[in-house]
Amino acid sequence: MSVPTEVIMSQHYDVAAVRQNFPAAEHVVYLDSGFQTPLSRPVKEAYERFLQEGFETAGPKQVWLNRLEETRAKVASLLGAKPHEIAFTKNTSESMNIAANALPLRAGDKVLMIEGDHPNNAYAFLNLQRKGVEIVFIPMTEVVNAESFRPYIDDRTRAISMSHVTFHAGHRFDVESVGGLCAQRDLYFVVDVMQGIGVVPIDAKAMKATFIGSGTHKGLLVPQGLGLLYWDATRIELEPAYLAAASLASPPADFIARADNMALPATAGRFELGNFNLPAVQGLGAALDFIDQVGIENIQNHCFDLGDDLIARLDGLGVGLVGPREREHRAPHIYVIALPAAEWLDYFTRTGIRVSPERDGIRVSFGMFNTTADIDRLVEAIRARNAPAMPQARTAVLSKLG
Missing domain, CATH: 3.40.640.10 (Type I PLP-dependent aspartate aminotransferase-like (Major domain))
Structure with a gap:
């Protein structure tokens, strides 16, 4: 799976160059670094x-x-x-x-x-x-x-x-x-x-x-x-x-x-x-x-940007987020989507998306190599399976948020 150049730009570092060091990221949408990061070339x-x-x-x-x-x-x-x-x-x-x-x-x-x-x-x-x-x-x-x-x-x-x-x-x-x-x-x-x-x-x-x-x-x-x-x-x-x-x-x-x-x-x-x-x-x-070489602050800020994008995309789908939303209180790279793991994990696996089940949903965890294209694939997969229920789900989430 190649990633178009326009979706790998970052204001923090050359994500395309970093991503080349993680070959697994080209074969699967790897959103599971909170479980284990794929092996990199330097290691x-x-x-x-x-x-x-x-x-x-x-x-x-x-x-x-x-x-x-x-x-x-x-x-x-x-x-x-x-x-x-x-x-x-x-x-x-x-x-x-x-x-x-x-x-x-x-x-x-x-x-x-x-x-x-x-x-x-x-x-x-x-x-x-x-x-x-x-x-x-x-x-x-x-x-x-x-x-x-x-x-x-x-x-x-x-x-x-x-x-x-x-x-x-x-x-x-x-x-x-x-x-x-x-x-x-x-x-x-x-x-x-x-x-x-x-x-x-x-x-x-x-x-x-x-x-x-x-x-x-x-x-x-x-x-x-x-x-x-x-x-x-x-x-x-x-x-x-x-x-x-x-x-x-x-x-x-x-x-x-x-x-x-x-x-x-x-x-x-x-x-x-x-x-x-x-x-x-x-x-x-x-x-x-x-x-x-990449810079720990740069990695953190890149993951924060990905997280901001993920949260906005989930809001657009009417799908909830488990845990804090504000940067001050959230980790930059770990997000749990309020989708029942028992119903969704196998589906994501079949569609080539690697995530983890957690207590209250599906955990998405970014690494330094992830891009907005990975989020696109995840969102497309959710939309494809859940499209008929989206309006009702969005109403429920907005009601819960007050």
Whole structure:
């Protein structure tokens, strides 16, 4: 499926050139980057280089580890952090579990979370109930900020954990104000940035986050199996719940464990275990270079423009949107259309459109390579199937909006 030149222009960057790096986008209308982004040429080439090096030399491990540290520095730059504050993990879930279990929480302590937030963030903390920690969920509303949490904080509250962007409706919460509240009240603050990273600019210091967890297979363009963990290195009291030789300040050169050698480094390496997913880390290095060339602000603004167009087109069809509409409160790239997934998902698949089912509809999630032509195909598909019901649907939506 070729895309006409007139529909790939953007005021932010050369979308046509970017799109050429995602061949899958030419074969399917790919609107599912919130699930996983298609493999890009730079990442594929980084994997191929790793495989070729291993094939030809049996593995230049020190070269690979040097590249790992280069990638660690790139991740730190993306998050406004220092390289020694970044650890590599398997995925978001592992990152959130490391964070939850590193907090010095005791029986009777309380953690605040958001009802309906991502389950793998919630379960990491719900598991602490076995220690007597109380988990309290506050209501999810279109706007969540410091004032949303303030009434629930008492003398037993020790931490807040939340997502930056929601996966199921595209909320973009005011994590900076919540982080400010945590700093005022001396609370630990844990943030899941999986749905926003790579599209939404993130500043760990502005968030005042204790931990930030993420995977890399969405906005960071790398296949599944690699995660990230930011740790505020001033929080030296936070220690891992499990330990390996690689976690130590001075791993034993003779590979003999000793009880008097268990000191932890003053780096996020204390949270790392054993061998790394080296091919994925090198893929991530290439992905971060690619994202940096395009510009994270440019990616965000391009996706916002696509979102504005999608919302206007849905309004024209009389089809509702789940979640916030204003740029201030919405993620630039995640939109849930109020069409029942059970009735629509297979139809979209048959028409060559890749989307995801969500709680209240069909999720459309943009990547840096998407264009208005992709939206045209989506809208045409909705109109083709739903044309007889459009006037009634529009009336119902307008009535609901008042």
